[in-house]
Amino acid sequence: MNKHTLFAAAAAAVALAALPAAAQQTLVPAQSEIVFTSRQMGVPVDGRFRRFDAQVAFDPKKPEAASIAMNIELASVSLGVAETEAELAKPDWFAIQQFPKASFQSSTVKPLGGGRFEVAGKLAIKGASRDIVVPVALAQSGGNTTATGAFVLKRLDFRIGDGEWKDTSMVANDVSVKFKLVLAGVPAL
Template structure:
């Protein structure tokens, strides 16, 4: 009867736990943007996004991060304005519903600070971006925060009459707070 003891089961369970990938907690996360319209700051955010993460803070260079954002989930807090954002002049969600960030390199800078270099794709336009990221851990959750700037016209955001940067400025500040579970300790 001693031969029926399942020796392989505990061995199989251990690698699955060790290989568990970090997971985004969307309800505790936010991706926001700020731009200026006629000199006045306008704040918005995306309500729907997801991330695929393969990242160990102690081996950042081996990591990969992919973020996908549903452009149709953008909101400025006003239904009429939000209805404009989905149109071809702005995000053109019928043609290109998703924006993505795909890391090409991750670098540890020390003290919980990292740098993510990658490709940002919006409306079919691909640009290289460098994103500073700070990680903090508490209670089993890792919070990744950071901010970076883009030029909206680089991504054809605001076409036609909206190319005029005296009305809507070209600079857009992107800020994020991503809550992640299952990440290795810093």
């Protein structure tokens, strides 16, 4: 590399560094949560995932350019009962040894007005991938933006509860999922 090429590369790097970040946000894990409710023999069972991350590039004024990716550590599931959590790690449920993470990758973000958006993408759990559409509401306070939403997934679409657990009279097929993601660095609405 001659000195002119080296100088040009250095100048390009300095110019890129001076540009504002491409609307990349940072998840604030201590203030964020992913919770779910399933029903076992008609009784609600609440749980949560304690560890997850998100890579978000989002500008509310340009939602069509958004990219949202999440990874959830399935071993971080918490139901408050150690025996039940150990059961969820087994192959009939999350098969955590083979599939340690669930993931979501957005494909489109559509504005609905009033700080509300429709986020479409692929949810992958236990080797199965499904298209989902999630309504998301944004609220800004201080330097953070809170994204909240909820959706229902069909556990059997993802082979969660194989074998004898496929019986939906024992464990309902519908699982309600709610999330609150607190993000730093989202541009103003």
